[in-house]
Amino acid sequence: MKNQELSEASDYKIEKNKSFEYLAQMLSSTGITINGSKPWDIQIHNPKAADLILASGSLGLGESYMAGMWDCEQIDELINLILRSKLDSKIKNLHTLWYSLRAQILNHQTRTRAWEVGETHYDVGNEFFSKMLDPYMTYTCGYWDKADNLNDAQLAKLDLVCQKMGLQPGMKVLDIGCGWGSFMRYAAKHYDVECTGVTISKEQTEYGRKLCEGLPVEFRLQDYRDLNEQYDRIVSLGMFEHVGRKNYRTYFEVARRNLKPDGLFLLHTIGGQIRDHHPDPWIDKYIFPNGEVPVIGQISDAMESLFVIEDVHNFGADYEKTLMAWHANFEKHWPELKAQYSERFYRMWRYYLLVCAGSFRARSNQLWQFVLSPEGITGGYRRPKI
DSSP states (O other), rough: OOOHHHHHHHHHHHHHHHHHHHHHHHTTTTTTHHHHTTTOEEESSHHHHHHHHHHHHHHEEEHHTTTTTOOOOOOOHHHHHHHHTTGGGGOOOOOHHHHHHHHOOOOOOOOOGEEEEEEETTGGHHHHHHHHHHHOOOOOOOOOOOOSHHHHHHHHHHHHHHHHHOOOOOOEEEEEEOOTTTHHHHHHHHHOOOOEESOOOOHHHHHHHHTTTTEEEEEEOOOOOGOOOOOOEEEESSSSGGGGGGGHHHHHHHHHEEEEEEEEEEEEEEEEEEETOOHHHHHHHHSTTTTOOOOOHHHHHHHTTEEEEEEEEOOOOOHHHHHHHHHHHHHHHHHHHTTSSHHHHHHHHHHHHHHHHHHHHTTSSSSEEEEEEEOOOTTOOOOHHH
């Protein structure tokens, strides 16, 4: 019996070595060395990490990092190199297939399930987000054209949206997926408009009301599908990623019925490049449950006969800078936060921020702002020069 156990253990060790060697060979083609000296080299502490990564792809990579099985000084550059070399597409597994199939077949953003992301992600704690984000608590991509710090980049983005919308005093503005109210707070202060925002996060609603106290701003804990009023302008910043392909048409129908005939709608969303894509398994499980990044064709298909696309602006490269700034704030304030959160939580959030930064650096993800009108602007739309 002992000899059989020793034989099985020996075979198991050989398999681990084979996995380790195979992973090392795959990574070497991208300029990444296992246990190498470069800051983007992966330092494996447990050989089981190789098995998890090869067996489960993105999910295994993230979970093995959360478990402390490997480390990397610059995860953002590690991911950039992997994506630039298309290495991720070489690791196909059942997890990837499952996430792809369920995204195409099932509706994971029903009225009931739509609230899951609020409870899982946005309700993690207002203090936590206040340490990571800018003073306006803007949890979307900043505009870094003339900015050299996070605060200025976010103010520039908020003003960019206001100017693209041509806001005038007294206008009624709807914010679909308003977060903590950063846009509404800025627009009400600087453009003298009345704002209504809907969100699915209780934490955001309660904290946002305090931040916007004294301003003509209303927060509603409400599903966007229940909206049925008339507004001069509608904005939606970083919420469309939670809508899901099964609901894209409904989303634009809701926006259309709530917008006045001469109004404008600004949609700000992360975008992908491949239509038959799948949600990242690790991001879906640990960060944004039921989320899905759209491609531009899906967006244009869903708004057919409802809106005229007046303008499309891609500044996806700015999301890398935004995410790296959030990561810097996260690391800076972690000593103040760690008493409330576990080491596993720390590794999860560090990994999330840096992986996403790497994906935007590789230009695998984009950031689009669409300006839409119901009937088309007579004479055309002119993007403001900022």
